[in-house]
Amino acid sequence: MARESEFLSLSDQALRAVIGPNSRHVALIEDAFKVLVEAPGGGVSINGSARDRAQAKRVVVVLATRADTGAEITEADVRMALGAAVAQPRADQGRVVPDAIALPVGRRGAIAPKTAAQARYLDLLSRCELTFGVGPAGTGKTFLAAAYGASLLRRGQVDRLVITRPAVEAGEKLGFLPGDLNEKVDPYLAPIWEALNDILGVEDVRRRREKGEIEAAPIAFMRGRTLSHAFIIVDEAQNTSRLQMKMVLTRLGEGARMVVTGDPSQIDLLNPRDSGLRHALRILEDVKGVGVQAFKAEDVVRHAMVERIVRAYDADAARGRPAADLEDDAD
Numbered sequence: 098m099a100r101e102s103e104f105l106s107l108s109d110q111a112l113r114a115v116i117g118p119n120s121r122h123v124a125l126i127e128d129a130f131k132v133l134v135e136a137p138g139g140g141v142s143i144n145g146s147a148r149d150r151a152q153a154k155r156v157v158v159v160l161a162t163r164a165d166t167g168a169e170i171t172e173a174d175v176r177m178a179l180g181a182a183v184a185q186p187r188a189d190q191g192r193v194v195p196d197a198i199a200l201p202v203g204r205r206g207a208i209a210p211k212t213a214a215q216a217r218y219l220d221l222l223s224r225c226e227l228t229f230g231v232g233p234a235g236t237g238k239t240f241l242a243a244a245y246g247a248s249l250l251r252r253g254q255v256d257r258l259v260i261t262r263p264a265v266e267a268g269e270k271l272g273f274l275p276g277d278l279n280e281k282v283d284p285y286l287a288p289i290w291e292a293l294n295d296i297l298g299v300e301d302v303r304r305r306r307e308k309g310e311i312e313a314a315p316i317a318f319m320r321g322r323t324l325s326h327a328f329i330i331v332d333e334a335q336n337t338s339r340l341q342m343k344m345v346l347t348r349l350g351e352g353a354r355m356v357v358t359g360d361p362s363q364i365d366l367l368n369p370r371d372s373g374l375r376h377a378l379r380i381l382e383d384v385k386g387v388g389v390q391a392f393k394a395e396d397v398v399r400h401a402m403v404e405r406i407v408r409a410y411d412a413d414a415a416r417g418r419p420a421a422d423l424e425d426d427a428d
Contacts (some may be wrong), residue, residue, distance in 0.1 A: 103150055104138040107161050114164035115141060115157055122160070122175045126153050129179045148314060152182045168209040177211045177398060208244045208296070214396045215241060221388030222356060226349065229378060230358045232392025233407040239332055242356040243292040246328040251297075255328045255352070258305075258312045260289050262332040263341065282313050289313070289332060316341050325350030334359035334374040336366055342373025362414065 105243055107115065116123050123134045123141075132145030133404045136170065143153050156178045164170050210216035215237050220226045224244045230238035249255045262304045264285045293302045293311070305311040316337060331337070331345055349355055359374045366372060381387050393409040 101150070102142050102144040103154065104140055104142045105135075105154065105157055106163075107157075108165055108369070111161035112140065112166040112168035113135060115160050117170070117172070117175070120394050121172060122170070125172070125175050125179065126156055127184075129153075152176055155182050163209045166209050173398060175212065180395065185226045192387045208241070209235070210241075211398050212396045214390060214392050215398075218390040218392075219245065221390055222354075225388035226386040227381075227388070228354075228356045229347070229374075229381075229387070229389045230356060231314070231361060231374070231378065231389070233265070233360055233394060233411075234363070235397040235407070236392035237396075237398050238358045238390075238392060239288055239330075240292045240409075242332075242358055243289055244296050244328050245356070246330060247293060249354075250305070255308050255354070256326040257309065257328075258311045259324055259327050259329045260286055260311070260332065261316055261319055261329070261345065262286060262289075263316045263336045282315055284305060286313050286332070289330065301355055316345055317350050321346050322348055323350040324353050326352040327354075329353065329355040331355065331357040333358070334377075335361050335364045335372050337373035338366070338371050339373045339376045342377050346377065362410075374417070 114122070123136075126132065127134055130145065130149040132143050132149050134142070134153065134157075135142045143150050143157070145172045156175070158183070158418070160170055160175065160179045163174065178391065182376075210219055214232075218228070218230055218238065218241060222242070230242060232238060246255075246258045247373050248256060250258050262285060290302070297305070302311060306313075316331075327350070329345075329348070334342065336359075337345070346355070346357075357374065357377070361372065361375050361378070364372045364375075378389065382389050394411060399406055
């Protein structure tokens with residue numbers, strides 16, 4: 098098969114991102130598609146068969162486009178781009194979503210979608226009053242919700258960021274935890290705080306919390322309130338009851354938006370059938386102003402092992418293995 102070379106002109110910023118530390122990113126691309134990637138100056142030259150060259154080119158274009166938005170390119174980003182180039186239909190390869198949204202709020206650069214599903218999710222967040230992001234752990238649904246809310250807060254498009262989730266493990270035991278309300282709730286919102294600290298910085302988050310611009314409260318404290326000009330994140334929503342879900346969804350006030358995140362396969366309620374998330378998805382999906390983005394195992398952007406773990410559990414669930422079998426395994 099004939100091997101030819103193709104040159105892609107890149108900005109200095111994009112070129113550095115594509116090459117990677119110690120040429121690590123280039124090495125991953127070369128190993129994946131059996132091509133030779135060189136940087137003669139002003140861009141990269143890709144040498145290989147027509148098919149391999151085309152796939153490598155799509156990966157380079159995705160990484161370069163993200164880098165030009167100011168986003169930091171990591172090895173995980175490269176692996177995601179490689180996987181997408183192999184798995185996506187030919188017509189969609191190398192393209193996440195036209196004019197994909199990048200959020201200029203990250204301390205290490207703009208935050209941009211890493212998968213097509215993430216890009217669609219950000220698009221829904223920008224267009225819908227109520228967005229559901231559902232799927233397995235590690236797909237970025239909570240992190241991107243926090244990033245989007247932080248971007249609205251920084252631009253003054255909302256007055257505050259309100260974060261809530263059910264404290265299923267503690268329930269009414271919240272009253273026995275030490276400290277004020279924030280100290281009682283914070284352990285249950287650790288993933289949100291980690292995301293916001295990474296996006297805004299610890300000091301900025303602390304200052305905004307003190308000013309009331311960022312507020313955290315358990316689901317129970319939402320009753321009776323109307324949240325206007327706010328961005329509301331309802332996290333771990335699979336553990337809300339149907340009544341809790343209806344209550345929190347009806348807190349939306351003027352100028353407010355809400356995102357509901359959760360994993361319907363990880364319900365901790367005593368009666369999983371009472372999950373408010375599953376019920377809401379069934380009855381609200383076609384309601385005007387509501388957007389739903391479902392993430393899958395291939396959208397996991399954590400360690401590659403996480404995707405393999407999710408796939409193994411999905412396969413087990415598809416076989417209809419009884420829950421009792423899992424309990425026997427744990428003994």
